Amino acid sequence: MDSSILLLVIGAVFLGSLMRSTLGFGDSVVSMPLLALLPIPFSTAVSLVGLVGCTVALLSIFSGYKNVDKIILKKLSLSTLLGIPFGLLLVQFAEKKWISLILGLLLISYSIYSIIGSKKHHQAIEKRFENTTYGIPFGFFSGMLGSAYNMNGIPIVLYGTMSNWSPNTFKDTLQTHFLFSSLFIVLSHFLSGFWTRELGAYFLWSLPAIFIAIKLGNYLYSKIDVEAFKQYVLFFIFILGLFTLFDFL
Numbered sequence: 001m002d003s004s005i006l007l008l009v010i011g012a013v014f015l016g017s018l019m020r021s022t023l024g025f026g027d028s029v030v031s032m033p034l035l036a037l038l039p040i041p042f043s044t045a046v047s048l049v050g051l052v053g054c055t056v057a058l059l060s061i062f063s064g065y066k067n068v069d070k071i072i073l074k075k076l077s078l079s080t081l082l083g084i085p086f087g088l089l090l091v092q093f094a095e096k097k098w099i100s101l102i103l104g105l106l107l108i109s110y111s112i113y114s115i116i117g118s119k120k121h122h123q124a125i126e127k128r129f130e131n132t133t134y135g136i137p138f139g140f141f142s143g144m145l146g147s148a149y150n151m152n153g154i155p156i157v158l159y160g161t162m163s164n165w166s167p168n169t170f171k172d173t174l175q176t177h178f179l180f181s182s183l184f185i186v187l188s189h190f191l192s193g194f195w196t197r198e199l200g201a202y203f204l205w206s207l208p209a210i211f212i213a214i215k216l217g218n219y220l221y222s223k224i225d226v227e228a229f230k231q232y233v234l235f236f237i238f239i240l241g242l243f244t245l246f247d248f249l
Contacts, residue, residue, distance in 0.1 A: 008038055009202050013052050014209040019236075020056045021217025023229075024171035025153050025178075026236050027053050029243050044202070047194040050185050051203050052210060057179035059214055060172070067172040069165070072132045076139035076156065077180045083143025084184060090144055099145070103154060104245025110158060111238035115231075122164075129163040142181060147188065151244075152181045157237060167229040171221065 016031030028049050035045035061068075090099075114122070128134065138159035146152025156177055160170045189195065224232065 005038055005040070006202070006205060009035065009040070009048070010206050010209045012038075013048070013202075013206040014213050016049065017052060017056050017210045017213035018217050018220075020053065021060060021214045022220045022224075023233060023236060024174040025157050026240065027056065028153070029236075029240050033243070040198070040202075041196075043189075043192075043194040044196060044199050047186075047189040047199050048202050048206075050182060050189055051199075052206065053178060054182035054186050055207075055210055056214060057175045057182060059211075060175045060218075061179060067166075067168040068176050069169055069173050072135045072163075073173055073176055075132055075135045076142070076159075076177050079136045079139030080143035080146070080152070080177070080181055081184075083140040083145075084147040086140075087144040087147030099151075100244050100246075103145075103151065104241045104243075107154065107158075107237050107241030107244060109241075110161075111234050111241060114161065114234050114237075125162055126164040129159075135159055135163075139177075142177075146181050146185060152185070153178065154240070154244075157233075157240075161230075161233060161237070167221075167224070167226055170229075170233070 012031045012034035015034070016027035016029075019025075019030045020027035031049050031052070032045065035048065036042070038045075138155040141155040142152045145154060153174075156174055160174060165173065221229075
């Protein structure tokens with residue numbers, strides 16, 4: 001194994017884990033483009049991001065499970081499970097580039113609206129989303145997009161911002177839900193034959209960087225003001241939309 005490539009892989013994993021542990025999402029947006037530049041198989045990159053995301057979520061929920069909205073988590077998780085088989089159908093009948101176009105435009109439009117929209121409209125949306133039943137379709141689409149294109153985070157991030165969760169609830173509920181959905185994604189990678197010795201080596205060598213990223217991410221998160229946190233989330237939703245849109249181009 002080339003040591004220079006190994007260091008670059010570890011660096012990409014570290015940056016993605018730092019993003020995930022700080023804001024609760026965004027690891028694949030950071031890690032996948034960087035790993036795609038390296039001479040490693042795409043299946044290895046995808047599987048590594050899945051394993052790392054599952055690891056970060058597992059280690060993070062131990063310290064923050066008390067902040068999880070357990071009622072909405074149950075509804076999100078069950079509806080996510082229902083959406084998984086529909087994702088397998090989606091990948092057969094819909095081209096990923098068109099899904100990327102729709103999601104990219106949705107994320108960009110939503111982030112811009114959330115920044116410039118009136119306070120009255122935001123309060124109306126927040127009041128409507130007090131009904132946790134609204135989480136069911138978001139969980140369903142999370143499962144569907146996750147099993148089809150590894151995009152399970154997008155619907156949950158949107159739901160969390162529309163519900164105006166506090167930063168603690170947002171971050172910890174996302175991590176717990178991602179752990180649930182990531183287990184299915186990791187299992188699908190294993191069953192698809194994506195796991196190799198190379199993947200195992202990259203993952204094991206990256207573990208120290210993952211631990212450091214979680215510690216540093218938690219520290220950075222503790223220093224972020226509540227309103228600033230919400231603005232950062234909206235900014236990265238916009239960036240996520242751009243990256244998703246690039247898949248179409």
